[in-house]
Structure formats: structure tokens, C-alpha cells
């Protein structure tokens with residue numbers, strides 16, 4: 001897969017792609033990231049890529065023409081590539097988006113600096129607009145790198161069989177169960193006995209219940225979109241009853 005990135009800071013993509021799993025995948029040519037300097041498509045003595053906003057106000061706005069020229073040039077080489085814009089106003093980027101974008105032959109990421117884009121970039125050049133979370137960063141480069149990382153895990157051969165994308169958190173839409181390794185006691189805390197029992201059926205059941213418990217406690221909204229077996233549903237009903245009882249006790253205390 002080819003990821004083209006338009007940015008004023010192409011160097012930001014170097015080291016994350018040289019290390020660890022992505023470093024190996026790049027060496028094996030399973031993916032390629034081409035970071036292009038947007039200034040290469042700028043014009044004028046100062047090669048400006050930004051300008052003051054119409055209507056006044058603080059901050060600068062990214063000019064549309066350099067981005068349009070750059071996207072046109074990149075699309076000549078990869079006509080099928082989808083153009084992705086990173087902004088806090090975008091659609092929240094989810095694991096399912098990573099999974100489906102991994103099916104594309106190429107993606108072109110537009111990374112903004114400044115306070116904003118000329119709206120016509122969004123209207124005429126962009127296929128999909130994503131946000132990686134409800135916080136404000138200094139530019140779109142780290143969000144693009146985050147998306148490249150999450151998408152690359154779904155490309156054939158990138159993950160070894162050990163850390164398969166199919167078996168980890170979110171593969172089934174639930175949070176992960178707690179994991180333990182040696183020593184058996186650490187800072188006075190023991191490993192749950194069931195994990196030492198050797199009973200693989202019991203261990204699988206405990207892990208499933210821990211996943212359900214964690215998801216129920218920390219991210220209950222995720223349970224709406226998950227396939228639940230009958231025994232999963234029974235377990236969650238128990239959790240709901242426990243929660244109601246606790247709330248009754250707290251209500252009584254307050255009286």
C-alpha cells in the first residue's frame with residue numbers, strides 16, 4: 001500500500017517508520033510512505049502556503065492552490081487514491097475505518113498547520129475527513145501517522161502470527177482482559193488463581209467475563225455494537241443488577 005502525505009514537515013514521518021513493526025514492514029515493501037513537502041507546489045518569492053482570513057481575525061489559513069496542485073500531481077501517479085483530511089471536525093476515526101481503508105490501494109493525507117484550511121479544499125479535493133480524538137494538536141502530521149499505523153496493522157504480512165490484528169482488543173469490539181506474567185506475586189498482588197489452574201475452559205470463560213466487565217465499567221457504549229452470546233447476556237444482566245443494588249445502598253446512605 002502507498003501512503004502519500006502532504007505536509008510542511010515531511011521529516012516528522014521518518015523515525016516512526018524506521019522502528020519496530022512498521023520499520024520491518026517498510027523494509028519488506030509491504031507499505032510505502034511518501035512524505036511530500038507542500039511547499040514544492042507553492043508559488044511566489046516566498047513560496048507561501050498560507051494567507052490571512054477573509055473577514056479578518058487572528059491566525060492564518062492554508063491556501064487552496066498549492067494543495068490542489070499537489071493532489072493533482074499525486075493523483076497522476078495513483079489515480080485511485082482516496083484523499084483524507086485530518087481535522088478535529090472530522091468523523092471519529094475507529095478501528096473499523098482502519099480495517100476498511102486497508103483495502104484501498106493508496107491514500108493521500110493532507111496535513112494542515114495554521115488555524116485552518118480554505119473551506120474549498122474540503123469541498124473540492126477531499127474524500128474523507130477524520131479526527132483522531134477530541135483534542136487540539138499543532139498539525140495533522142501526528143494524526144496521519146496514527147492512521148497509517150492503525151491501517152498498516154491490517155495489511156497482509158505486517159503483523160507476525162503472534163500479534164495478529166484479529167485476536168486483539170477491538171477485534172470482537174470488547175476491551176482486553178487483564179494479563180499476567182511472572183512473578184506469581186508482585187507488590188503483594190497475586191495472579192488470579194484460575195490462570196494457574198491449567199483448566200483452559202475455565203480460563204477462557206474468566207477472560208471473556210473480564211472483557212465484558214471491563215467494557216461494562218469503562219466503555220459501556222461499546223456493548224451496543226458487539227455480538228453477545230446468551231451466556232454473555234446473562235453475565236451482563238448480573239452486572240447490571242449488582243450496579244443497581246450498589247446504587248440503592250448509596251442512596252440509603254445519603255438519607
Ligand code: 4GX
Nearest residue numbers: 086087112116131132136137139140143
Ligand atoms: N484529529 N489537528 C489539523 C490544523 C488544521 C486546523 C483546521 C485543518 C483545519 C486533529 C485531531 C487536530 C489540529 C489537525 C489542527 N487543519 N486532527 N490542525 N484531533 O487536532 O485530527
